[in-house]
Every structure is written in C-alpha cells, then in structure tokens.
Amino acid sequence: MCGIVGLFLKNKSLEPALGDMLSHMLVTMTARGPDSAGVAIYGAADDDRVKLTLRKADGTSVDDLQNELVAAAGSAVDISIRSTHIVLSVARPRAALLMRWLSAQKGRLQLVSVGETMEIYKEVGLPEQVVRKFGLSGMSGTHGIGHTRMATESAVTTNGAHPFSTGEDQCLVHNGSLSNHNAVRRSLQHEGMAFSTDNDSEVAAGYLTWRMSQGASLRDSLSSSLSDLDGFFTFVVGTRKGFAVLRDPIACKPAVMAESDDYVAFGSEYRALSVLPNIEKARVFEPEPATVYAWERP
Amino acid sequence: MPTHDLNVTAVRALNEALHRLPPDTNETFWQIENPQGKHAIGVGIDAPVDVEINGHVGYYCGGMNKQARLRIHGNAGTGVAENMMSGLVHVMGDASQSAGATGCGGLLIIDGDAAARCGISMKGIDIVVKGSVGHLSAFMGQAGNLVVLGDAGEALGDSIYEARLFIRGKVESLGADCIEKPLEDPHKAELARVLAAAGLNGAIDPGSFRCYGSARKLYHFHIDNVGSY
Numbered sequence: 075m076c077g078i079v080g081l082f083l084k085n086k087s088l089e090p091a092l093g094d095m096l097s098h099m100l101v102t103m104t105a106r107g108p109d110s111a112g113v114a115i116y117g118a119a120d121d122d123r124v125k126l127t128l129r130k131a132d133g134t135s136v137d138d139l140q141n142e143l144v145a146a147a148g149s150a151v152d153i154s155i156r157s158t159h160i161v162l163s164v165a166r167p168r169a170a171l172l173m174r175w176l177s178a179q180k181g182r183l184q185l186v187s188v189g190e191t192m193e194i195y196k197e198v199g200l201p202e203q204v205v206r207k208f209g210l211s212g213m214s215g216t217h218g219i220g221h222t223r224m225a226t227e228s229a230v231t232t233n234g235a236h237p238f239s240t241g242e243d244q245c246l247v248h249n250g251s252l253s254n255h256n257a258v259r260r261s262l263q264h265e266g267m268a269f270s271t272d273n274d275s276e277v278a279a280g281y282l283t284w285r286m287s288q289g290a291s292l293r294d295s296l297s298s299s300l301s302d303l304d305g306f307f308t309f310v311v312g313t314r315k316g317f318a319v320l321r322d323p324i325a326c327k328p329a330v331m332a333e334s335d336d337y338v339a340f341g342s343e344y345r346a347l348s349v350l351p352n353i354e355k356a357r358v359f360e361p362e363p364a365t366v367y368a369w370e371r372p
Numbered sequence: 373m374p375t376h377d378l379n380v381t382a383v384r385a386l387n388e389a390l391h392r393l394p395p396d397t398n399e400t401f402w403q404i405e406n407p408q409g410k411h412a413i414g415v416g417i418d419a420p421v422d423v424e425i426n427g428h429v430g431y432y433c434g435g436m437n438k439q440a441r442l443r444i445h446g447n448a449g450t451g452v453a454e455n456m457m458s459g460l461v462h463v464m465g466d467a468s469q470s471a472g473a474t475g476c477g478g479l480l481i482i483d484g485d486a487a488a489r490c491g492i493s494m495k496g497i498d499i500v501v502k503g504s505v506g507h508l509s510a511f512m513g514q515a516g517n518l519v520v521l522g523d524a525g526e527a528l529g530d531s532i533y534e535a536r537l538f539i540r541g542k543v544e545s546l547g548a549d550c551i552e553k554p555l556e557d558p559h560k561a562e563l564a565r566v567l568a569a570a571g572l573n574g575a576i577d578p579g580s581f582r583c584y585g586s587a588r589k590l591y592h593f594h595i596d597n598v599g600s601y
Contacts (some may be wrong), residue, residue: 325469325488325506328450344409344428344449358428358447360468360487363507 076236076249077103077222078329080310080340081350082317082369088336088351093213097205098349099341100220104201106342107222110235111204112196114245114312117215119190123152124169124242126162126176127186127193129232134182136160146175157207159186159195184233184270189243191216191314196235216371219312221247228273238276240267241283243314248275249327249342250306258303278303282311293368296320300364310340318368325363332356338369375403383410390440393419407433409449414442417459434461437478453480456497469506472499475516481570488525491518494535500570508547510537517566521576529584533591537584538563540576549590555583 079099083089093115100111130139136155143153143162151172152163160183164172169188176185187194195208201222205211221236228234237245252258255274262280263269269276281303285295292313299309299320306326311318319340321329332339332347334356341347344358361367376386386404393399397419404425407413411430414423417440425433428446438457447465454473463471466484473489475497482490485503489511496515504522511527513535523541530547536559537550546552553559555578563578589597 328468330447330449330468343430344447345430346409348408348428354427358465360466363488 075106075224076327077106077342077346078220078247078249078308078310078340079103079342079346080217080219080247080312080317080319080338082217082338083336084334084338085336089216090214092215092218093209094211095350096218096220097211099339099346100201100205100210100222102345102349103220103222103342107224108200109225109230110196110198110223110232111201111221112194112223112235112237112247113205113208113210113218113220114187114192114194114237114239114247115210115213115215115218116189116191116243116312116314117193117213120163122166123163124166124188124190125193126164126169126172126188127195128160128162128176129158129184129186129196130160131182131184139183143172147172156195156209158197159208161193187239187245189239189314192239192243192245192312194237194239194245196221196232196237198230198232198235217312217317219245219247219310219317221249226251228271233271234273236275237312238273238279240269240276240280241286243312244279244283244286245312246275246279246282247310248278249308250322252278252303252305252307254304274305278307278309286313292316292318292370293366296366296368308342315371316368317370318366319361320366321361321363323364329361330358331361331367332358373401373403374399375405377405378408378410378413379406383413387412387415390414390417390419390421390423393417393421395419397421407446411449414440417442420459428465437461447484448482452482453478453497456480466503467501471501472497475499479566479569485522491516491535494518498566498569500566500572504541507544510535511547513537517562519563519566519570519581529586531590532584532586534586536562538578538581539584540581543582543584546584549587550584551587553583553585555579555581559583 154161236247239245252274255277282295308327402423407427409430415435418438420439423442430449432451434442434453441460443462448463448467451470453461456475456478458478462481467486469487470489471486472480474493480499482501488506490505490509492511494513494516500519507525514533519538524543526544527547529550560578
C-alpha cells in the first residue's frame with residue numbers, strides 16, 4: 075500500500091492554505107499508510123540563504139543542540155524548531171561549513187533535506203499525529219508532496235519514511251517497490267552519489283538527482299527512468315519550480331489527479347482530493363501508465 | 373424516497389439499509405449525496421431499486437449487484453460493478469481499473485474512459501464503454517460482451533476464453549491467444565442488443581466494430597504453446 079498526496083498551486087491566493095490542504099489530504103490516506111508519514115513543503119526563498127532541515131535523535135536536548143548549532147554556524151543562522159525537526163537558514167557559504175560539522179554529528183543529528191525553499195518533515199506514527207506534531211496546517215507554500223507509508227521493503231523507521239531527498243530542493247515519494255534498486259544504487263555510487271538508507275525509493279530519488287545533475291529536465295529524467303528502473307511505482311516528484319507524476323507501464327499502483335485554474339492535485343485515491351476547495355469544478359482524471367505528467371512554475 | 377448524505381450516514385449503515393429491502397419494497401428510488409470517493413458504496417444490493425449517486429465514488433461501487441440500477445454521476449474508482457450478477461451500473465464519468473471485473477451478468481455502462489483491466493475475468497456481464505479502455509482489458513475473459521466505442525490498450529483479451537470483444541477504434545495490441553474474428557450476422561445481432569440496452573439503439577452501426585475472441589489454443593497445456601503462458 076502507501077498513500078501519496080501532492081498539491082501544486084497555480085492560484086497565489088491559496089498559498090497560505092497549502093499546509094492546511096495537504097494536512098487534510100494526508101489524513102484521508104491514513105488507511106493506506108498508518109505507520110509513518112512525511113511531507114515536503116516548498117515555501118518562501120530567502121535571498122542567498124539555504125535551508126537545512128535536520129532531525130534530532132531521541133534523547134537529544136533541543137536546547138543543547140541550539141547552542142551548539144549557533145556555535146557551529148555563527149550568529150547569522152535562523153533556527154526554527156518543529157518537534158524533532160530543526161530548520162536552519164544560513165548564507166550559502168556557511169551551509170557548506172555546517173554540513174561538514176553535521177557529518178560529524180551522526181547519531182545525534184540527521185540531515186533530512188537541503189534547499190532554498192524546500193523543507194521536509196517526516197516521522198513514524200499515524201499521519202494525523204505526524205501533521206499535528208509539525209504544525210503542518212499552519213505552513214504556507216507554493217507546492218508540497220506528502221506520503222503515508224505502509225512499509226514493505228525496509229523497516230518502519232523515520233529514515234525509511236518518505237519523502238526522500240537526494241538533491242537540493244528535490245524530493246520524491248514512491249508507492250510500490252523496485253526490483254533492481256541494488257544494481258542501480260551501485261552504479262550511482264560509482265558516479266559518486268551517496269545514500270543514507272537501503273531503501274528502494276531513495277535509489278529512485280538518487281537516480282533522478284543524477285540525471286538532472288547531468289542537465290536533463292525533470293520530465294526527461296522521469297522518461298529515462300522508465301527504462302532504467304524496474305518494478306512497481308507511482309512517483310510524485312518535486313523540484314524548486316516543478317511537480318511531476320509517473321506511473322509504471324503496468325499501472326500497478328493507484329493514482330488520480332485533478333487540475334483546475336487554481337491547482338494541480340494528486341492522490342492515491344479520490345478521497346484525498348475530495349477535501350480540496352472547488353474540487354467539483356476541477357478536471358479529475360487517472361494518469362496514464364508510462365506517461366510523464368509535469369508542471370513547471372515560470 | 374430515501375436520501376442519504378454520506379457526510380452524515382456511514383457507508384456501512386447505508387449498505388445495511390439497502391440489504392434489508394424486501395423484494396416487494398416500495399422504497400424503490402434512493403439518492404446518495406456526498407460520496408466523496410468513499411469505497412464500497414451500494415455493494416451487495418439484491419432488490420429492484422434505482423440508486424442515484426451524486427458525485428465521484430471510490431472502490432468497488434455496485435459490487436455483487438443483483439437487480440438494482442445504480443447511476444453514478446461522476447467517476448468511479450477501482451473495481452466498479454465487480455462481480456455484478458444482474459441489474460445495471462452506469463458510470464457517467466470515467467472508471468478506474470478493473471471495471472466490471474469477474475462480472476457474471478447485468479450491464480455496466482461507462483460514458484467516459486475505463487482504465488486498465490476493464491472486464492478482467494468477465495463471466496457473462498455486458499460492458500459498454502463509450503470512450504476507450506486501457507491495457508489488458510478482458511484478461512482471461514470467460515463469457516459476456518465487452519463493447520468499446522473508442523480504442524483499446526495493449527494486450528487486449530490476453531488469455532481469453534469465450535468472451536466477445538467488440539472494438540470500434542484502434543487496438544494497440546492483442547494479448548496471447550486473442551485473435552480478430554469475422555463480424556458475422558449473429559455477432560451483429562448480439563451487438564445491436566447490447567447497444568440498445570445501453571441506450572444507443574440505432575445511434576451506432578454494429579457493422580462499424582471489429583470482433584475479437586479466443587483462438588482456443590491455450591485451453592489445455594500444450595508444450596508448443598509454452599512461450600505464450
């Protein structure tokens with residue numbers, strides 16, 4: 075199973091309500107994935123600053139970490155704490171220094187995502203608990219992707235929860251299972267990519283990051299994944315300005331979409347879309363198998 | 373005229389009320405509001421009633437239906453009218469995968485498109501799709517008619533037994549043991565009957581369809597066919 079939701083806003087006036095809409099969508103998908111949930115939110119960019127989303131390990135004190143982070147990053151860091159996740163906003167040169175410091179903090183702090191606009195929050199638990207813990211309904215943004223997980227390929231851990239991010243402002247959620255992920259992971263490792271889990275979905279994210287780093291567009295990266303990734307999948311992918319959907323050629327996993335002048339929305343089931351404003355006026359359709367659907371903000 | 377708002381009534385309570393109907397019920401017209409993609413709406417009805425569902429439904433709507441006539445004013449999720457025995461399920465929008473799966477009788481009408489595996493393992497149901505159907509439609513079909521006014525996706529009729537497939541548009545490819553057959557007069561008469569039942573009497577020429585069915589080579593295991601299994 076697993077449930078996926080995604081929302082890409084076209085109407086700017088809906089941006090303050092992005093988190094609230096995504097929260098409702100995620101909670102409707104609880105039955106498809108009750109063991110963990112996560113969300114990637116594309117919010118506002120701050121000139122020349124990068125956001126690092128970190129997750130602290132159990133038993134680590136936020137107050138202690140805050141002092142250490144200020145010491146490591148300098149006073150020019152903005153720190154915002156949401157439950158187990160800490161978002162640092164720093165000037166780009168500082169980000170590289172901080173990431174080096176973070177790599178020595180394994181076991182206490184985990185780097186979840188890096189991006190100018192994207193923040194990722196994910197945790198084990200029922201979707202309703204997870205969205206409440208992070209205050210998702212109060213977040214604003216341009217687009218977002220969420221996932222409710224019923225684990226099949228690896229353990230129920232926060233690191234196994236989606237979305238996966240393997241590149242700046244890039245994230246992927248996946249419903250399905252890949253059969254050639256070990257081989258693809260090895261070849262991507264030869265290309266210099268690093269992976270933090272043994273999860274098949276992280277390999278799909280890494281594959282797209284690798285293709286885009288070679289200059290391919292989001293659409294072309296997904297098109298080539300059809301021949302390079304084997305298995306069952308519905309992918310929903312976010313980039314700083316883009317939002318895309320791809321199903322495997324057998325259409326093994328469910329998907330339904332809605333598009334109107336206000337938004338493009340994705341749900342594993344229509345129930346997830348039924349909570350959206352004016353959904354009755356949107357064009358509701360099932361995405362075709364092996365067909366890339368992509369939207370890009372100008 | 374019972375009206376149920378599924379924002380208020382649980383699907384289970386609605387279905388229980390429908391299951392309690394006696395054969396001679398006077399409550400023959402049911403209105404369902406706010407289905408909002410909920411699953412298993414109107415499953416297992418066995419009474420000659422009309423059910424109007426105003427909105428999109430989730431999985432298995434009208435499953436196992438006997439006698440009832442369900443009209444869905446919206447799209448349907450996976451497995452609409454699965455294992456229908458008799459009666460009518462009419463989807464005014466599109467249907468997701470496995471529409472009419474294992475259906476034994478009755479008529480399923482889809483005004484829009486049906487996704488993959490439409491009529492999978494059909495066993496006597498008639499299915500009329502006014503748009504197109506996705507890949508692997510009528511997979512292992514055993515009996516009944518699948519009538520498609522538009523196109524059919526890859527591997528139509530894969531491993532088919534005896535169902536009849538009438539396609540008016542383009543067929544992407546045929547599945548194992550599915551072949552085109554000449555459209556003869558008895559086929560045309562049968563097709564005209566199904567089209568008339570779907571309210572398309574005279575609107576569409578039965579002669580404009582092509583007919584597909586089983587080559588009957590996979591009924592029994594034969595070593596020469598091993599590549600086709």
